[in-house]
Amino acid sequence: MMSEELAIDVKGMTKRFGTRTVVNQIDLQVRRGEIYGFLGPNGSGKTTFIRMLCGLLKADAGSGTCLGFDVIKQSEEIKKQVGYMTQRFSFYEDLSIRENLDFVARMYGIKDRKTAVSASIERLGLAGRERQLAGQLSGGWKQRLALAACLIHEPKLLLLDEPTAGVDPKARRDFWEQIHQLAAEGLTFLITTHYMDEAERCHRLAYLAYGNLLTHGTVQEVVESAHLTTWSVKGNDLIKLAGELRGKPGVHQAVAFGTTLHVSGGDAAALEQAIAPFRKDYEWTLIGSGLEDVFIHLMDQSKDNFAE
Amino acid sequence: MSHRFSITRFLAIIIKEFIQMRRDRVTFGMMVGIPLLQLTLFGFAINSDPKHLPAAVLVNDQGPQARTLLSALRNSGYYEFVQQVHSEAEAREVLEHGEVQFVITIPQDFSRNLLRGDKPTLLIEADATDPAATSNAINILRPLLTTALQNDLKGPLAYLAQSEAPIDLRIHALYNPEAVTQYNIVPGLMGVVLTMTMVMITALAITRERERGTMENLLSMPTRPFEVLLGKIIPYLFVGYIQVVLILVAAHFLFHVPMLGNLGLLFVAAFVFIAANLAVGITFSTLATNQLQAVQGSFFFFLPSLLLSGFMFPFRGMPQWAQTVGEVLPLTHFLRIVRGVLLKGNTFADISLQLWQIGLFALVALFIGVFRYRQTLD
Numbered sequence: 001m002m003s004e005e006l007a008i009d010v011k012g013m014t015k016r017f018g019t020r021t022v023v024n025q026i027d028l029q030v031r032r033g034e035i036y037g038f039l040g041p042n043g044s045g046k047t048t049f050i051r052m053l054c055g056l057l058k059a060d061a062g063s064g065t066c067l068g069f070d071v072i073k074q075s076e077e078i079k080k081q082v083g084y085m086t087q088r089f090s091f092y093e094d095l096s097i098r099e100n101l102d103f104v105a106r107m108y109g110i111k112d113r114k115t116a117v118s119a120s121i122e123r124l125g126l127a128g129r130e131r132q133l134a135g136q137l138s139g140g141w142k143q144r145l146a147l148a149a150c151l152i153h154e155p156k157l158l159l160l161d162e163p164t165a166g167v168d169p170k171a172r173r174d175f176w177e178q179i180h181q182l183a184a185e186g187l188t189f190l191i192t193t194h195y196m197d198e199a200e201r202c203h204r205l206a207y208l209a210y211g212n213l214l215t216h217g218t219v220q221e222v223v224e225s226a227h228l229t230t231w232s233v234k235g236n237d238l239i240k241l242a243g244e245l246r247g248k249p250g251v252h253q254a255v256a257f258g259t260t261l262h263v264s265g266g267d268a269a270a271l272e273q274a275i276a277p278f279r280k281d282y283e284w285t286l287i288g289s290g291l292e293d294v295f296i297h298l299m300d301q302s303k304d305n306f307a308e
Numbered sequence: 309m310s311h312r313f314s315i316t317r318f319l320a321i322i323i324k325e326f327i328q329m330r331r332d333r334v335t336f337g338m339m340v341g342i343p344l345l346q347l348t349l350f351g352f353a354i355n356s357d358p359k360h361l362p363a364a365v366l367v368n369d370q371g372p373q374a375r376t377l378l379s380a381l382r383n384s385g386y387y388e389f390v391q392q393v394h395s396e397a398e399a400r401e402v403l404e405h406g407e408v409q410f411v412i413t414i415p416q417d418f419s420r421n422l423l424r425g426d427k428p429t430l431l432i433e434a435d436a437t438d439p440a441a442t443s444n445a446i447n448i449l450r451p452l453l454t455t456a457l458q459n460d461l462k463g464p465l466a467y468l469a470q471s472e473a474p475i476d477l478r479i480h481a482l483y484n485p486e487a488v489t490q491y492n493i494v495p496g497l498m499g500v501v502l503t504m505t506m507v508m509i510t511a512l513a514i515t516r517e518r519e520r521g522t523m524e525n526l527l528s529m530p531t532r533p534f535e536v537l538l539g540k541i542i543p544y545l546f547v548g549y550i551q552v553v554l555i556l557v558a559a560h561f562l563f564h565v566p567m568l569g570n571l572g573l574l575f576v577a578a579f580v581f582i583a584a585n586l587a588v589g590i591t592f593s594t595l596a597t598n599q600l601q602a603v604q605g606s607f608f609f610f611l612p613s614l615l616l617s618g619f620m621f622p623f624r625g626m627p628q629w630a631q632t633v634g635e636v637l638p639l640t641h642f643l644r645i646v647r648g649v650l651l652k653g654n655t656f657a658d659i660s661l662q663l664w665q666i667g668l669f670a671l672v673a674l675f676i677g678v679f680r681y682r683q684t685l686d
Contacts, residue, residue: 107529
């Protein structure tokens with residue numbers, strides 16, 4: 001693949017804090033105009049990886065390019081064309097919406113600042129609230145403000161770190177609508193999330209656990225590559241059943257999903273053998289594995305190298 | 309839920325506080341460090357009875373009685389003759405520059421006039437901007453000189469010793485003849501207030517960004533350390549000038565402090581001084597990890613400034629090591645400038661050395677700040 005088509009093309013990115021390797025030899029390629037999902041449990045190194053991309057942390061090893069610039073040496077250039085939305089709201093709570101946007105616009109040296117700020121307020125539906133202090137905004141509005149501020153300098157790549165954490169479903173939907181529209185206009189996104197529905201809205205995704213990249217690709221590719229067989233079970237006292245199934249050879253996981261239980265395993269034959277004694281008492285249906293089944297499976301497989 | 313005092317809950321709070329205290333190593337260190345610093349400063353550096361004050365002599369008579377008087381002054385421990393001047397003008401100059409605290413003038417034919425019973429004049433001029441520094445040295449003069457001469461005036465001269473005062477002792481307390489303490493304290497307060505507020509405000513500037521999480525955002529934007537640091541300093545420069553004006557107005561209307569020198573010159577000097585303090589604050593800000601530490605850091609700077617600068621206690625009363633430390637602090641030099649300009653009418657040439665030292669301090673502090681400032685979150 002030509003590197004011009006790649007917004008992010010890095011190899012071997014590694015970050016250590018003391019003796020702990022928080023990000024371990026991660027290779028990542030993200031195409032321009034793509035929405036790339038970044039998933040993984042808390043503390044898996046997603047935020048650290050993003051911070052290395054935009055020059056907030058120095059990588060201990062690794063090389064490659066971000067928007068065509070050297071990811072290690074040219075972080076100043078990268079910063080100019082990247083919008084980074086932090087996990088925690090990080091604009092000035094004692095400044096109003098407009099003042100915050102004005103500040104950001106000046107930081108990026110935007111020429112027609114007033115127009116840019118007004119347009120951004122308009123586009124994000126913040127009109128009428130522009131004089132409100134950022135600290136008084138609710139979670140959803142803070143998120144809108146943060147996104148508006150990240151977009152004001154017309155970046156080519158947006159790094160969004162759990163942008164929808166603590167945001168209501170309606171606001172989340174609006175947010176994703178906007179992301180897709182911006183991606184269609186050519187903007188590239190790298191988004192971390194814990195929500196499966198959001199993961200499925202990404203063009204491609206990667207799964208990290210404990211600093212290692214475990215799998216990546218489209219949703220379909222990720223699911224297929226896991227080679228996971230999943231049965232959905234209905235019946236009484238599923239908790240007891242789950243307890244009995246766990247630990248049996250062939251059963252990797254037994255997880256409650258509402259009124260059903262998902263039982264998965266990597267080896268279809270072994271799994272079938274394990275569930276055979278319980279077939280008659282419950283209603284069993286073979287279903288396709290979902291992303292969540294795959295992720296929980298991947299997480300269980302990988303060892304927590306941080307545990308003391 | 310019981311409404312009575314619960315020992316368990318009470319213990320829970322105590323234990324938690326101890327754990328948190330132990331985690332914040334810097335705060336813990338300060339709790340031990342500040343008392344030690346205070347002990348050292350109050351215990352060893354401060355002396356309210358300053359001795360060995362530098363004095364210059366203008367000797368126009370080499371007679372034995374003149375020499376007796378000078379050695380009596382030296383032996384008192386209060387006067388240390390560091391310099392010999394040759395004219396009235398030169399005497400005035402060394403006093404204005406603050407090089408010496410006293411000039412002692414022995415007129416021509418001093419000894420001869422003394423022996424003839426003509427009551428010759430012995431002139432002692434003192435830089436009395438800080439009355440506390442000179443008062444003891446002046447108070448001992450009369451009894452000291454009378455006893456000193458008693459040894460010389462024996463035998464045939466004994467009749468002179470009988471008379472009430474064989475010499476005419478004239479003491480000129482220059483710059484602050486009525487020994488008004490406010491004349492010294494109020495201008496000095498300008499420097500103290502600036503040191504306290506400027507260092508503290510800016511020390512909080514960067515730590516606040518870090519604590520509120522806005523630092524991460526700021527660093528993700530394309531900025532250079534100098535832009536951030538200078539940008540944070542400049543607004544407080546204005547705050548500093550408001551304080552300067554406020555104190556000058558109060559000094560003039562409330563305390564009637566004389567203002568002999570050029571106020572414009574004072575404003576120029578204040579610029580350098582405020583900048584130096586802001587630079588210190590910014591440097592603390594880059595060293596501290598939270599706002600509490602930043603405040604403690606500024607306190608650590610403020611305390612020696614207050615005690616070793618000559619604001620509260622006479623600078624020359626301190627031991628050599630304390631004076632050396634004091635010479636490093638910007639407040640020490642600024643006090644000399646403010647007192648010099650207001651009370652002595654100092655000109656730019658008189659204060660340039662002091663100003664230069666403050667400027668050097670500011671530069672060093674700012675460079676440490678820039679060096680310490682991290683472009684990354686590492």
